Amino acid sequence: MKRRTLLASAAALSLAAGSAFAQDKVKAGFIYVGPVGDGGWTYEHDQGRKAVEAELGDAVETVYQESVPEGADAERAITQMALSGADIIFTTSFGYMDPTMNVAAKFPDVKFEHATGFKRADNVSVYSARFYEGRAIQGHIAGKMTKTNKVGYIASFPIPEVIRGINSAYLHAKKVNPDVEFSIVWAYTWFDPAKEADAARALIDNGADVILQHTDSTAPQAAAQEAGNVITFGQASDMAEFGPVPRVSSIIDNWAPYYIDRVKAVMDGTWESTDTWDGISTGMVGIGEISSAVPADVKAEALALKDAIAAGEYHPFTGPINKQDGTPWLAEGETASDGDLLGMNFYIEGLTGDVPN
Amino acid sequence: MDLSSINPVLLVASIMVSATPILLAAIGEMVVERAGVLNLGVEGMMITGAVVGFAVAINTGNPALGFAAAALASAVLSLSFGVLTQLLLSNQVATGLGLTLVGLGLSSLIGKPYEGMKSPTLPKLDMGFLSDLPVVGRMLFSHDLMVYLSLALVIVVWAVLKYTRIGLILRAVGENHDAAHALGYKVVRIRMMAIFFGGACAGLGGAYLSLVRVPQWTEGMTAGAGWIALAIVVFASWRAGRVAIGAYLFGGVTVLQLNLQAAGAAVPVALLSASPYLMTILVLVFISARGAHGAPASLGRPFHASA
Numbered sequence: 158m159k160r161r162t163l164l165a166s167a168a169a170l171s172l173a174a175g176s177a178f179a180q181d182k183v184k185a186g187f188i189y190v191g192p193v194g195d196g197g198w199t200y201e202h203d204q205g206r207k208a209v210e211a212e213l214g215d216a217v218e219t220v221y222q223e224s225v226p227e228g229a230d231a232e233r234a235i236t237q238m239a240l241s242g243a244d245i246i247f248t249t250s251f252g253y254m255d256p257t258m259n260v261a262a263k264f265p266d267v268k269f270e271h272a273t274g275f276k277r278a279d280n281v282s283v284y285s286a287r288f289y290e291g292r293a294i295q296g297h298i299a300g301k302m303t304k305t306n307k308v309g310y311i312a313s314f315p316i317p318e319v320i321r322g323i324n325s326a327y328l329h330a331k332k333v334n335p336d337v338e339f340s341i342v343w344a345y346t347w348f349d350p351a352k353e354a355d356a357a358r359a360l361i362d363n364g365a366d367v368i369l370q371h372t373d374s375t376a377p378q379a380a381a382q383e384a385g386n387v388i389t390f391g392q393a394s395d396m397a398e399f400g401p402v403p404r405v406s407s408i409i410d411n412w413a414p415y416y417i418d419r420v421k422a423v424m425d426g427t428w429e430s431t432d433t434w435d436g437i438s439t440g441m442v443g444i445g446e447i448s449s450a451v452p453a454d455v456k457a458e459a460l461a462l463k464d465a466i467a468a469g470e471y472h473p474f475t476g477p478i479n480k481q482d483g484t485p486w487l488a489e490g491e492t493a494s495d496g497d498l499l500g501m502n503f504y505i506e507g508l509t510g511d512v513p514n
Numbered sequence: 515m516d517l518s519s520i521n522p523v524l525l526v527a528s529i530m531v532s533a534t535p536i537l538l539a540a541i542g543e544m545v546v547e548r549a550g551v552l553n554l555g556v557e558g559m560m561i562t563g564a565v566v567g568f569a570v571a572i573n574t575g576n577p578a579l580g581f582a583a584a585a586l587a588s589a590v591l592s593l594s595f596g597v598l599t600q601l602l603l604s605n606q607v608a609t610g611l612g613l614t615l616v617g618l619g620l621s622s623l624i625g626k627p628y629e630g631m632k633s634p635t636l637p638k639l640d641m642g643f644l645s646d647l648p649v650v651g652r653m654l655f656s657h658d659l660m661v662y663l664s665l666a667l668v669i670v671v672w673a674v675l676k677y678t679r680i681g682l683i684l685r686a687v688g689e690n691h692d693a694a695h696a697l698g699y700k701v702v703r704i705r706m707m708a709i710f711f712g713g714a715c716a717g718l719g720g721a722y723l724s725l726v727r728v729p730q731w732t733e734g735m736t737a738g739a740g741w742i743a744l745a746i747v748v749f750a751s752w753r754a755g756r757v758a759i760g761a762y763l764f765g766g767v768t769v770l771q772l773n774l775q776a777a778g779a780a781v782p783v784a785l786l787s788a789s790p791y792l793m794t795i796l797v798l799v800f801i802s803a804r805g806a807h808g809a810p811a812s813l814g815r816p817f818h819a820s821a
Contacts, residue, residue, distance in 0.1 A: 192622060192732075192733035193733070194622060194625070194626065194629055194732065194734075195732060195733060195734070196629060196630060196732060224734055309776065340775075340776045340778060342775040342776050343775060343783050344772075345783060345784065345787055346737070348734070348737065349737040349738070350723075350728045350730070350732045350737065351535070351723055351727055351728060351735070351736075351737065351739065352737070352768065352772075354727060355532055355727075355768060355769055356772045356776075358528055359528070359769065359772040359773040359775070359776040360776045362520075362521055362524040362525070362773065362776070363520065363773065363776040363777055365776070374732050374735070375630065375730060375732060376730065376732065379632075380728075382632075383635075383729070398630035510775075510778055513782075513783055513784070
């Protein structure tokens with residue numbers, strides 16, 4: 158499908174070269190790390206793309222390429238999209254950071270938007286969501302709900318975004334349950350349903366009765382369902398089809414308003430390089446319906462936490478917090494700076510194991 | 515480090531489950547390659563099997579029918595590869611890669627309505643007193659039928675290749691198709707049958723992923739399992755028994771490293787994940803240094819009776 162889109166657009170470009178036919182249509186391209194049907198991360202980005210089409214109609218044309226590996230091949234895919242006449246290109250995974258920067262340097266007139274990264278240029282914006290706010294709520298529910306006091310965490314790659322999520326979830330689980338322990342499994346993939354299911358099973362076999370995931374497919378949900386007596390949280394997408402158990406809540410990424418804004422900005426000529434990092438307050442991070450499997454008091458606490466975060470009254474990383482080795486990180490009442498959060502490469506006190514490098 | 519939380523019984527049990535899909539695909543591909551055909555479309559056939567098996571199991575409520583349909587669908591798909599490479603003499607590498615792309619695209623098309631659905635899964639076999647044995651009962655004798663079927667298939671393939679006339683003919687075609695042709699064997703027909711068999715096996719492997727191991731349909735869910743199956747065939751130097759060892763090794767390392775991590779052991783994850791590939795390279799270096807690489811002599815070479 159993706160290749161056909163590309164071929165068709167390349168053909169259309171060569172036909173339309175020189176004519177004014179395509180001039181007033183803004184073309185927005187999307188590079189995805191997984192298939193659009195992954196039910197998680199890429200699915201939500203694609204929902205954002207569809208929202209752009211629905212909102213802007215004939216004024217916009219969107220193209221996408223799915224399952225683009227992070228690394229050298231990404232550069233080829235992004236280049237090809239830029240060559241095919243895209244005006245703005247969203248590269249939607251952390252590993253596209255350097256490829257995006259390289260291609261952006263070659264196409265100064267094309268606007269680039271890189272998700273979850275930290276490198277910018279005149280024609281490269283970065284955007285991300287404060288997923289750690291949602292993780293705080295998950296951690297709270299996990300700490301309250303676990304009976305074995307063992308929470309399993311399927312992590313993807315040891316990058317700040319993932320480490321932040323682990324720390325935030327652990328911090329809030331520990332707050333309500335001092336005996337809680339986290340087992341963290343690094344899958345080294347964003348999307349591999351079989352491996353994700355294996356990881357979930359390994360954690361469950363080791364005694365975990367809550368599974369948090371930072372990978373993109375719904376496979377851990379299926380594995381938890383099969384095991385029974387295990388709860389999970391939807392990741393990136395609601396994954397409501399696995400509720401009310403094992404999925405008891407979720408973090409939902411809502412990219413649509415941002416994508417519409419940015420494509421509009423290209424149309425108006427007002428686009429400039431920005432750094433966006435929004436959370437629950439703007440709706441970029443949504444919290445999925447907390448299911449009936451969660452006791453009413455826990456649900457009320459979780460919702461209160463959500464409201465406090467949304468209102469800006471509470472920051473999930475509020476001191477005192479020590480790093481894993483016991484050195485102080487945040488003093489009493491101090492909140493983490495965005496700079497600290499963006500570069501987070503350490504576990505907080507109480508987590509076991511090392512961050513792989 | 516506390517490894518006591520790893521239960522060896524459950525560990526072995528999940529290794530068997532995790533190795534089965536790649537074992538099925540690899541044993542099929544090995545037969546294809548022993549007949550002298552290199553089919554790089556394993557990934558495409560597997561994922562077609564995964565989606566067809568899932569769809570049929572959902573619609574009929576019968577996972578066994580799902581497996582049968584998966585085998586048939588992938589085998590039919592592989593015949594398109596057969597027609598192109600054997601009758602129309604297209605390049606096997608390019609056609610095989612094309613088959614992978616077709617399979618991935620076709621499967622996401624067929625699979626759209628089935629996302630997020632739950633299928634009936636295969637029941638675990640109850641083997642009477644064997645399943646009740648302490649330790650080994652849970653470890654070895656309480657899996658679903660396909661786990662045993664895949665192991666039985668390895669033995670059958672080994673025996674057929676080694677002891678039967680059919681096996682001898684198949685190997686002859688793979689080693690020297692001109693000589694086999696001169697002896698009056700129908701090279702193209704035999705290769706078509708091998709391709710059909712390989713497709714059916716890959717389909718079963720794919721269906722095992724979507725019906726038992728994960729179990730659900732997600733687009734692109736094979737995520738490279740087909741390529742691992744291809745690597746295992748080389749790793750095994752085209753021997754059935756070693757294919758089984760290779761598949762269990764690959765499956766074992768994956769599951770083992772996940773379990774070690776879950777138990778909190780400080781293991782170099784990246785190294786462990788890469789270890790089966792490193793071993794494949796080592797095996798290749800070793801066998802080529804020895805001079806006998808074990809690959810069928812006509813592997814990947816086109817055949818036409820006029821030549």
